[in-house]
Amino acid sequence: MTSADQPDAGANGGRFHDRTSDRREIDERYDAQRVETKWAERWQQDPALYAAETNSTKQKYYVLEMLPYPSGALHMGHVRNYSIGDALARYMWMNGYNVLHPMGWDSFGLPAENAAISANVPPRQWTLRNIANMKAQMNRLGFAYDWSREVTTCLPEYYRWNQWFFLKLWERGLAYRKKSKVNWCPKCATVLANEQVVNGCCWRHEDTPVEQRELEQWFVRTTKYAEELLRGLDHLEGWPEKVRTMQRNWIGRSEGTLVDFKLAYADEHKGFGPAGATITVFTTRVDTIFGATSIQLAPEHPIVNDLAAQNTDLRAKVDQLIAEQRKAKEAGDIGEIEKHGVSTGRYAINPYNGERIPVWVANYIVMDYGTGAIMSVPAHDERDYDFAKKYKLEIRLVILPVSNDPEETMAEPPLPFTTHNGVLINSGAFNGLMCDEAIKKMSEYAEQKGFGKATVTYRLKDWGISRQRYWGTPIPMLYCEKDGIVPVPEKDLPVILPENVEITLTGGSPLGRVPEFGKARCPKCGGPARRETDTMDTFVDSSWYFYRYTDAHNDRAPFDGKIAQYWFGDRGIDQYIGGVEHAILHLIYSRFWTRFMRDLGMITNDEPAERLFTQGMVIKEGAKMSKSLGNVVSPDEMVARYGADAARMYSLFAAPPDRDLDWQDSGIEGIQRFLGRVYRFVVRNARPSSAARSADALTPEARAIQRKMHQTIKRVSDDFQGRWHFNTCISAIMELVNVLYGAEDAIVRKAIPSGFLVEVQRHLVLLLAPFAPYLAHELWEMLGEKQSLLRAPWPKYDAELAKEEEIEIPVQINGKLRSRVTVPADADEAFVLERALADEKVKAAIAGKQIVKKIYVPGKMVNLVVR
RNA sequence: GCGAAAGUGGCGGAAUUGGCAGACGCACCAGACUUAGGAUCUGGCGGGUAAAACCGUGGGGGUUCGAGUCCCCCCUUUCGCACCA
Numbered sequence: 001m002t003s004a005d006q007p008d009a010g011a012n013g014g015r016f017h018d019r020t021s022d023r024r025e026i027d028e029r030y031d032a033q034r035v036e037t038k039w040a041e042r043w044q045q046d047p048a049l050y051a052a053e054t055n056s057t058k059q060k061y062y063v064l065e066m067l068p069y070p071s072g073a074l075h076m077g078h079v080r081n082y083s084i085g086d087a088l089a090r091y092m093w094m095n096g097y098n099v100l101h102p103m104g105w106d107s108f109g110l111p112a113e114n115a116a117i118s119a120n121v122p123p124r125q126w127t128l129r130n131i132a133n134m135k136a137q138m139n140r141l142g143f144a145y146d147w148s149r150e151v152t153t154c155l156p157e158y159y160r161w162n163q164w165f166f167l168k169l170w171e172r173g174l175a176y177r178k179k180s181k182v183n184w185c186p187k188c189a190t191v192l193a194n195e196q197v198v199n200g201c202c203w204r205h206e207d208t209p210v211e212q213r214e215l216e217q218w219f220v221r222t223t224k225y226a227e228e229l230l231r232g233l234d235h236l237e238g239w240p241e242k243v244r245t246m247q248r249n250w251i252g253r254s255e256g257t258l259v260d261f262k263l264a265y266a267d268e269h270k271g272f273g274p275a276g277a278t279i280t281v282f283t284t285r286v287d288t289i290f291g292a293t294s295i296q297l298a299p300e301h302p303i304v305n306d307l308a309a310q311n312t313d314l315r316a317k318v319d320q321l322i323a324e325q326r327k328a329k330e331a332g333d334i335g336e337i338e339k340h341g342v343s344t345g346r347y348a349i350n351p352y353n354g355e356r357i358p359v360w361v362a363n364y365i366v367m368d369y370g371t372g373a374i375m376s377v378p379a380h381d382e383r384d385y386d387f388a389k390k391y392k393l394e395i396r397l398v399i400l401p402v403s404n405d406p407e408e409t410m411a412e413p414p415l416p417f418t419t420h421n422g423v424l425i426n427s428g429a430f431n432g433l434m435c436d437e438a439i440k441k442m443s444e445y446a447e448q449k450g451f452g453k454a455t456v457t458y459r460l461k462d463w464g465i466s467r468q469r470y471w472g473t474p475i476p477m478l479y480c481e482k483d484g485i486v487p488v489p490e491k492d493l494p495v496i497l498p499e500n501v502e503i504t505l506t507g508g509s510p511l512g513r514v515p516e517f518g519k520a521r522c523p524k525c526g527g528p529a530r531r532e533t534d535t536m537d538t539f540v541d542s543s544w545y546f547y548r549y550t551d552a553h554n555d556r557a558p559f560d561g562k563i564a565q566y567w568f569g570d571r572g573i574d575q576y577i578g579g580v581e582h583a584i585l586h587l588i589y590s591r592f593w594t595r596f597m598r599d600l601g602m603i604t605n606d607e608p609a610e611r612l613f614t615q616g617m618v619i620k621e622g623a624k625m626s627k628s629l630g631n632v633v634s635p636d637e638m639v640a641r642y643g644a645d646a647a648r649m650y651s652l653f654a655a656p657p658d659r660d661l662d663w664q665d666s667g668i669e670g671i672q673r674f675l676g677r678v679y680r681f682v683v684r685n686a687r688p689s690s691a692a693r694s695a696d697a698l699t700p701e702a703r704a705i706q707r708k709m710h711q712t713i714k715r716v717s718d719d720f721q722g723r724w725h726f727n728t729c730i731s732a733i734m735e736l737v738n739v740l741y742g743a744e745d746a747i748v749r750k751a752i753p754s755g756f757l758v759e760v761q762r763h764l765v766l767l768l769a770p771f772a773p774y775l776a777h778e779l780w781e782m783l784g785e786k787q788s789l790l791r792a793p794w795p796k797y798d799a800e801l802a803k804e805e806e807i808e809i810p811v812q813i814n815g816k817l818r819s820r821v822t823v824p825a826d827a828d829e830a831f832v833l834e835r836a837l838a839d840e841k842v843k844a845a846i847a848g849k850q851i852v853k854k855i856y857v858p859g860k861m862v863n864l865v866v867r
Numbered sequence: 868g869c870g871a872a873a874g875u876g877g878c879g880g881a882a883u884u885g886g887c888a889g890a891c892g893c894a895c896c897a898g899a900c901u902u903a904g905g906a907u908c909u910g911g912c913g914g915g916u917a918a919a920a921c922c923g924u925g926g927g928g929g930u931u932c933g934a935g936u937c938c939c940c941c942c943u944u945u946c947g948c949a950c951c952a
Binding site: 028029241242245246249250252254256281282283284285296325328337339362363364365366369370371373374375376377381382383384457459580583584653654655656659660661662664666667669670671673674676677680718722723725727728730731732733734735738741744808809810811812814815816817820852853854855857860861863864865 | 868869870871872873878879880881882883886887890891892893894906907908931932933945946947948949950951952
């Protein structure tokens, strides 16, 4: 049971029994609540405690955890995320760095509006209340944030700079307005970016299929940086490979060729409408174009619309295909629907050979990739092959495989034959070329003749940022009847989000129902203008917030470039930590934004963060924590029952931080016990008066502790530098404590010099400080230390002192463990082998056999091979 | 379908470069604490055996004096992408 539930154990300061034995027992019990609230109060009274230094000569270290959405309360995922960052920040402080460790609130977004609808609380009030609550939770958990730099994105002091950036985007042609098909979530009652659509559903409503709507929207030209965003990934060695791969796939670069096919008989049939008579296809395999036996169009292709305009039967069939695609997309299994299509009855001309091939519409062609039109080469593409089989279209072989075996070279391959390792046939002037060479030559040929060119396409699309919602940054644009789209002048920023707005999920943007907001004057002509009533996607807010931390109160610019330069340098945030769920969304937008700001001359780094760490999820009984499953572990409850240190430390101990963590209450009890053990040891052995810390003539018992201590320092330090397996370095500290308990007899008989005992305890506390700051501070004080633990130097590892004097060498016979011999640590091979051969068990095992080979791995093992 | 990660005791996990498999913790068992224990301390704890032998890192092969670790094939789970032309 926790001390919190035992009023007798702490409320009276632990002194209430007369009997000495009992009193000692009670005094040694660690009352986490008492100690933690005491220190939390002290820390609160010193706002400068965790402040980053300005004009520091120290080396900078910027450690950042992704800022939370103020949903109302922290969850265990937050605790884990921030415990990692906090341990790192504290470690870097102790290593003498000028650490920037800020926190803020990603506080625009839909949940605030939902709360307004369901609970009738204004979004601003709801949000600020949640922030206050979560900030209190963070303080109770003891996270070392520099609150003087707190960023709250829903306040005008921040979002005015979103608007400022938007104007800069507009000036540079990186923001534009266009009407297009957009993703619409009916539950959010707003448009979503492509990145916010998951399996055809809304990222916030996983079972709500996204609809397509034709709307006029603001877009940010992220595609301008597509190539750079892709190439930059190659240099992000400090990012998880998984994230880099996901971004590569998302950007989806594909090299190929555009080829124009003209509709045959276009004039006679008057068969072309607004979309023209040219079908441009995109192909990565132009080398197979002599094998193209049909053109396949996406059902939503503009030319299909034209053709269907005169053909009601075709129109009906095409609508059918569109409906199928939509259904499959909503079901999330586009790859699974059966391929089928419908002939348009028209033909197009292959510009390479003048051949007329039929034009079809097929349900496996999507409009939003490439040009929405392909040439179908059944012999050399799996999908085209299936399709051609089904509709009995011609299958024409134009590539023969090449092999090292000359006999095989000219054999007909099984179809479809899709590799590049081949040579062209039936391809006119290009016969005999190898595929890759042919792709190059044939692209050049198309360009010469003016019917095509080599090109690169991307899956990445421009970022649609308009949201038909209230609780977001107003887009600073005006519509004037005379001057058209006019930006709000910089001097008029911010465009303030009005309060007291009626919020509903129907009828378009809530701001559209606020007449005094919508009415404006055109800055050009002074005439009446209408204000944009959509707001920005909240991912705009989080795309640059970490720059604002460096200069959070600047009211003349988003931040001062010189200050940002100090913290970002050329490589960005030193360590960024967050969940992998942002691998695409936030992390691609902020990479874009960083390049945009670089090109504005505000910063010099290309990437926002040099190193990225993605921590695993916190789950319970193998399932994601959720209210519906009733398996949510509340941080407040954990803090109340076990203390903040225990909750934090357990979240680091239970699994390596990059893996999912299965939360077990019994596990955190183990950590609570451990912290109690540490406390008890120091309470029993702290002798603040024993100032002598020189390691004078240590007894063997003391020497053993010293060895273990230095080994522990190494293990903990190495993990901070390298792989961040805090679970193992916490284990190492536990081992050290176990060794100390094992030495209690020696301590009692004074076999451990008291000066050394103090030194050990100091080191133990220092090692614990990044993981359990409350306990560490309490013990630090108990040891009589005056210097702040926060800036106390991290213990130095001494390889000499860590060295074992004797080591145990396993002896294997034919690879099986048979015995062990103890030898001096510096023993040479001959000595170790001699000892091994003299060992009784070894002798018995090799009796009557011949030793064929003796293997000695220095310091590790002996293996004797016998026959 | 493509790509990535993972699979080790009853459980979470350790073994960083091919070198004693199971560190540390949980759970469990036993003992101590002149009473109690949801406190604490000590010890035990992969299977197997009286003790050994022996068997054990998803399965099957291989390389090696030696494989959880390297290679080949297969199975399972999780995640990401997916008619990408």
